[in-house]
Amino acid sequence: MPGLRNTSFTVRIVVYAAIAALLLVLPFVVEPLLGRTWVRIIDVALLFVMLALGLNIVVGFAGLLDLGYVAFFAVGAYVYALLASPHFGIHWPFFLVLPLGAAVACFFGVLLGAPTLRLRGDYLAIVTLGFGEIIRIFLNNLNRPVNITNGPLGITLIDPIRFGDVSLSQHHVLGDLTFAPVHSYYYVFLACALLSIAISLRLEDSRIGRAWIAIREDEVAAKAMGIHTRNVKLLAFAMGASFGGISGGLFAAFQGFVSPESFALLDSIMILCMVVLGGMGHVPGVVLGAILLTALPEALRYVGPLQQSWFGEVLIDPSDLRMLLFGLALVLMMLFRPAGLWPSRVRKREFAE
Amino acid sequence: MDIFLQQIINGLVLGSIYALVALGYTMVYGILGLINFAHGDIVMVGAMVALAVFQLLAAAGLPVPITLLVALAASMTICIALGVSIERVAYRPLRRAPRLAPLITAIGVSILIQYSAALIWGKQYIALPPLFKTTQLHLGGAHLTDLQAAIFLLACTVMATLYWFVTRTRLGAAMRATEQNPDIAGLMGININLIIALTFVIGSGLAAVAGLMVVLYYGIGHYYMGFILGLKAFTAAVLGGIGNVTGAMLGGLLLGVIESLASGYIGDLTGGVFGSNYRDVFAFLVLVLVLIFRPSGLMGQPSAERA
Numbered sequence: 001m002p003g004l005r006n007t008s009f010t011v012r013i014v015v016y017a018a019i020a021a022l023l024l025v026l027p028f029v030v031e032p033l034l035g036r037t038w039v040r041i042i043d044v045a046l047l048f049v050m051l052a053l054g055l056n057i058v059v060g061f062a063g064l065l066d067l068g069y070v071a072f073f074a075v076g077a078y079v080y081a082l083l084a085s086p087h088f089g090i091h092w093p094f095f096l097v098l099p100l101g102a103a104v105a106c107f108f109g110v111l112l113g114a115p116t117l118r119l120r121g122d123y124l125a126i127v128t129l130g131f132g133e134i135i136r137i138f139l140n141n142l143n144r145p146v147n148i149t150n151g152p153l154g155i156t157l158i159d160p161i162r163f164g165d166v167s168l169s170q171h172h173v174l175g176d177l178t179f180a181p182v183h184s185y186y187y188v189f190l191a192c193a194l195l196s197i198a199i200s201l202r203l204e205d206s207r208i209g210r211a212w213i214a215i216r217e218d219e220v221a222a223k224a225m226g227i228h229t230r231n232v233k234l235l236a237f238a239m240g241a242s243f244g245g246i247s248g249g250l251f252a253a254f255q256g257f258v259s260p261e262s263f264a265l266l267d268s269i270m271i272l273c274m275v276v277l278g279g280m281g282h283v284p285g286v287v288l289g290a291i292l293l294t295a296l297p298e299a300l301r302y303v304g305p306l307q308q309s310w311f312g313e314v315l316i317d318p319s320d321l322r323m324l325l326f327g328l329a330l331v332l333m334m335l336f337r338p339a340g341l342w343p344s345r346v347r348k349r350e351f352a353e
Numbered sequence: 354m355d356i357f358l359q360q361i362i363n364g365l366v367l368g369s370i371y372a373l374v375a376l377g378y379t380m381v382y383g384i385l386g387l388i389n390f391a392h393g394d395i396v397m398v399g400a401m402v403a404l405a406v407f408q409l410l411a412a413a414g415l416p417v418p419i420t421l422l423v424a425l426a427a428s429m430t431i432c433i434a435l436g437v438s439i440e441r442v443a444y445r446p447l448r449r450a451p452r453l454a455p456l457i458t459a460i461g462v463s464i465l466i467q468y469s470a471a472l473i474w475g476k477q478y479i480a481l482p483p484l485f486k487t488t489q490l491h492l493g494g495a496h497l498t499d500l501q502a503a504i505f506l507l508a509c510t511v512m513a514t515l516y517w518f519v520t521r522t523r524l525g526a527a528m529r530a531t532e533q534n535p536d537i538a539g540l541m542g543i544n545i546n547l548i549i550a551l552t553f554v555i556g557s558g559l560a561a562v563a564g565l566m567v568v569l570y571y572g573i574g575h576y577y578m579g580f581i582l583g584l585k586a587f588t589a590a591v592l593g594g595i596g597n598v599t600g601a602m603l604g605g606l607l608l609g610v611i612e613s614l615a616s617g618y619i620g621d622l623t624g625g626v627f628g629s630n631y632r633d634v635f636a637f638l639v640l641v642l643v644l645i646f647r648p649s650g651l652m653g654q655p656s657a658e659r660a
Contacts, residue, residue, distance in 0.1 A: 065453065115645045122388045122456065126587060127644055130637030133584075141630050265580075269460055276457055316472065323468040330461025331443055338447075338454045 027186045028177065038298075039182045043254065045294035046189035047247050052274040052290040053196045053283065054243025059272065060281035061209060062236035063216030065125040067268055068112075068132025072241040074139060074263035075108050076101040076248025078149065081258045084159040087150060094161045098249040105245025106238045108135075113237030117230055132268055139260040154259025161188060161253045169256070185254050192250065196243060200283045203239075212236055213281070273326075277333055279340030288342050297322045355494030360617040361610060362492070366501045368609020369508035370570070373563040374586030375593070375601040376515065377556030383532045383596030384552050386452070387444065390459035393583015394466040395436055395557050399428040399564025400574045401470055404479050407568075411482035420484065421565075428561040435466075436557025437550055445546070463580070470576040481572040504566045511562060512602050515555070519598050528552065532596065581633060585612075588640040594653025603651060611639060 027039045055069045079101035083092045116127050143151030160169035160181070168184040203209045211232045214222035223229050252258050270293065278289020304318040316324075333340075374396055381389045406424040415423075443462050447455045487498040519525040530538040531548045539545045567582070568574050585608065593604025616632035643650065 065456070115641065119644055119648065122382075122386075122452070123591070123644060123648070125456065126388065126584075126591070127641055130584070130588075130640050134634050134637050137631060137634055141627075269464075273457070276453065280453075320468050320471055323464055324472075327461045327464030327468065331458050331465065334450075334454045334458040334461070335443070335446055338450055 023190060027183050036180070036182060039180075039186065041295060041298050043182055043185050043189055045291050046186070046193045047251055047254070048271070048274060048290040048294050049193045049287050050189075050196045050243060050247040050250075051271050052278070052286050053200045054240045054247070055271050056200065056240075056275050056281065056283070056286045057203065057212075057243065058236050058240035059275055060286065061204065061212040061216065062233060063212075064233060064236060065122070066128045066237075066240070067125045067265075067272065068128035068130070068135075069240070069244060069271055070263045070265075070268040071132040071135040072105040072109060072244030073248040073251065073267075074135055074260075075105040075241075076245030077252040077258045077262070078139065078155075078248075079104050079245070080249040080252040081155040081158050082148075084253075085155055086157050087155045091159055094159070094253065098246060101249040102242040102245040105248065106242040109237040109241025109244075110234055112241075113234050117233050129265065129268070132263075132265060136260050136263055136265075139263070149260075152260060154257060154261070156257050158252050158256045158258065160256065161185070161250075168253075189250065189254075192246070197283060197287065200286075204281075204283065208232065208235060216281075270326075273330060277329075277340055279343040282340070282342060282344035285340050285342035285344070289340070292341075297326070300325070356617055357614075358493055359495040360613040362495055362497050362501070364610035364613030365606060366505050366570070366609070367613060368589075368606035369505050369512075370563050370566050370605075371582075371586050371589045371609050372512060372602045372605025373508055373559045373566070374582060375589040375605045376512070376598065377560050378583075378587050379590040379593070379595055379597060379601040380528075380552045380556050382590065384528070384535070384549055385444065385448070385455070387455045387459065388587065389444075389556075390456070390583070391439055391462040391466055392556065392560060393579035393581075393586065394463050394470075395432050395560040395579070396564045396567070396582055396586075397470060397574070397576065397579030398435060398466060399432045399561035400568045400578065401474050401479070401564075401576070402428040402431050402561075403565045403568050404481060404574045405474070407482055407484060408479075411484065417485045425562070425565055428564055429558050432557040432561035432564070433554050436553040436560070440550060440553040445549075467576055467579070474574075474576060476576060479574045481568055481574075500569060504570060507562070508566070511559065515559075516598060516602075524548075524551065585636045588636045591640060591650055592643050594650025597650065597652045600650055600652030607651075608636060608639060611635060 026042065030038050030042060051069070051073060054072075055066060058064050058066045058069070080097050082088060083090050083097045083100065084094065085091075112128065112131050116124055119127065139149050140152055142149040143153075149155070160167050162168070166172070168188065169181050171181070172179040172184065204213075211222070211227045214225065214227055215229055215232060219229060251262075274289040274293045275286050276289070277293065278287070279285025300322045301318055303316075303321060304314050307314050307316070374392065377392045377395070378389060381387060381392070403424040406427050407420065410420045410423065439462055443458050444455055447458060487500045490497045490499065490502065519528060527538070527543045527548050528551070530541065530543060531545055535545050538548075567578070586605065589604040589608040590601045591604070592608055593600025593602070612632060612635050615635045619627050619631060
C-alpha cells in the first residue's frame with residue numbers, strides 16, 4: 001500500500017482491518033448480488049493470483065521471460081489428479097499430494113532452467129513456449145500403449161480437499177450460514193493467495209530477491225558483483241514452478257477434473273499478461289492484473305444477451321469478442337502504458353527514461 | 354530404403370515451405386531484434402485469402418494457372434498490406450522500448466489476427482475445392498507428385514531471388530547495413546523506416562506464397578493453422594542462425610527433413626510406444642538442442658550474449 005506509507009499506525013491498522021473484514025465476508029456479499037457463479041469466479045481469480053505471483057518471480061523479479069509457465073500448473077494438477085482419483089485407484093491425502101505436486105513441478109522447472117540458462121530474453125521465451133507445448137502433447141498422447149494420463153478425455157472424479165473428516169466438496173452449516181463448496185474453497189484459496197503475497201513481498205526484499213533484480217537489470221554487472229547467476233536464476237525457475245505446481249494441485253481438487261485443454265499456450269500468455277498488465281515485478285500490481293484479467297472476460301459473457309436485445313441476434317460470439325478485445329488490450333497497453341497499470345516506482349522510472 | 358527416400362522427399366517439400374516462413378522471422382529479427390509472433394498468422398491470412406479466391410473462382414471454369422495467379426496476387430496484396438500496417442501501428446512506436454514490450458505487442462497482434470480471421474471465415478476447417486489432379490512421378494521406389502515438385506522448385510526460385518536481392522543490390526546492402534547497426538546506417542543516409550517497411554513487405558510477401566503452398570499441399574485451412582507453422586519456422590530460423598538469410602533457407606529444409614524422418618521412423622524405433630502423433634515435439638527438441646549446443650545456429654556468428 002504505497003499511499004499508506006506515511007500515514008499513522010492507527011490509520012493503517014484500521015485500513016488493514018477493513019480489508020481483512022471485506023475479504024472474510026466477500027463470498028456472502030457477492031452471492032446475493034451477482035449469484036454463485038461469481039463466487040466461483042473469485043475462487044478462480046485467487047488461483048490466478050497465485051499463478052501470476054509465481055510467474056512474477058521468474059519474469060518480474062529475475063527478468064527471465066517464460067512463455068510456457070502453464071506447464072508447471074499442468075504438472076501440479078496432473079500429479080494431484082493421478083495420485084488422488086479413481087484413475088489409478090490411489091487416494092493419497094491432500095497434505096501429501098499437494099507438496100509432492102509442487103516438488104515435481106519444481107523438478108521440471110530446474111530441468112527446463114538448467115540447459116537454457118545461457119539464453120536470455122526472446123530465445124528463452126521460445127524454448128519455454130516449446131516446453132509448454134511438449135508437455136501438452138505428452139498429456140494428450142500418454143494414453144497408450146499404457147494409459148497414464150487418459151489422453152484428451154482427462155481425469156475425472158478427483159478427490160476434493162479434505163481436512164480430517166471434513167470434505168470441502170460437501171455443504172457445511174455453521175450457525176445461520178451455509179458453506180457451499182465454492183465458499184469453503186474460497187477461504188482455502190484466500191489463505192494460499194495471502195501466503196503467496198506474503199512470500200513474494202518478503203522475497204522481493206530479501207538477499208535473493210535483490211540478486212534477482214540485479215540480474216534483471218544487468219546480468220554482467222551482477223556477476224561481476226559476485227552473484228552466482230546460474231544458481232540464483234535456477235532458484236527463480238524452481239520457486240516460480242513450485243507456485244505453479246501448488247496452484248495446479250488446488251485447481252485439480254477444486255474442479256474435480258483435469259484435461260490437457262486447460263493448459264494451452266493461451267493460458268501461459270494469459271498469466272504473462274496478468275503480470276505485465278498489472279505491473280511487472282510489483283506484487284500489488286500483479287495481484288490487480290490477475291483479478292482484472294479473470295473478472296473482465298467473465299463480465300463479457302453478458303455481451304451475448306446484450307447484442308441479442310440491441311441487434312436482434314448475436315453478431316459476435318462473446319468468447320471470440322473476448323479474445324479480440326484481449327489482443328487489442330495487449331497492443332494498446334504496450335503502446336500507451338508499457339510499465340503496467342500499477343508499476344513499481346523503479347520500473348516507472350525505467351520506462352520514463 | 355524406399356521409406357527413407359520418400360520421407361526425404363516429403364521433408365524437402367515441407368522444409369521449403371518452412372524456409373519461406375522462416376525468412377520472414379529471420380529478417381525481422383535481424384533488423385528489429387523482435388520475434389514477430391504475428392508472422393505465422395500472416396501466413397494463415399495468406400492461406401485463407403487463397404482459399405476464398407479458389408472457392409470464388411472454382412465454379413467459373415477459368416484455367417488453373419490463372420486461378421492460381423489470381424489467388425497468389427490477392428493473398429500477396431492483403432498480406433503485404435497487413436504486414437506493413439502492423440509494423441507501422443504496433444512495432445514502430447516501440448522501437449526504443451524495453452524488449453518485452455514489442456514481444457507482448459506481437460502476441461497481442463497475433464491473437465487479434467487469429468480471432469479476426471475466426472470472425473471472417475469461421476472456426477471450422479475450410480477445404481480446398483478440387484482444382485486439378487496431381488500426377489505422380491516415380492523416383493526409384495518413392496513417389497513425388499508434380500505439385501510437390503512445383504512447390505519445391507518455386508520455393509527455391511523465390512529464395513534464390515531473395516538471396517540475389519540481399520547480396521547484390523543497393524537496397525539489399527542497405528538492409529544488411531541496417532541489420533548491423535540501425536543508428537549508424539541512418540547516419541550514412543539510409544532511410545531506416547523505409548528499409549524496415551521493406552523487410553515487412555518481403556517477409557509478408559513470402560508468407561503469402563507459403564500460405565498458398567500450404568493450402569495446395571494440405572488441402573485445408575483453419576484460423577489457428579499459422580501458430581504451429583510459425584513456431585516451426587522460427588525453429589528453422591534459429592537452427593540456421595537467426596538473422597541470417599541463407600541460414601533460414603538451410604534451417605527450413607533441414608527441419609523439414611528431420612521432422613519427416615523422425616515421424617516416419619519413430620513408430621518403428623520405439624516399438625510402437627510413440628507414434629507419429631508426436632511429430633510436433635521434434636521441432637521443439639531440435640530447438641532446445643540447437644540452443645544448448647550451438648546457440649548461434651548453423652550459419653550464425655556466435656553471439657549468445659545478445660540472444
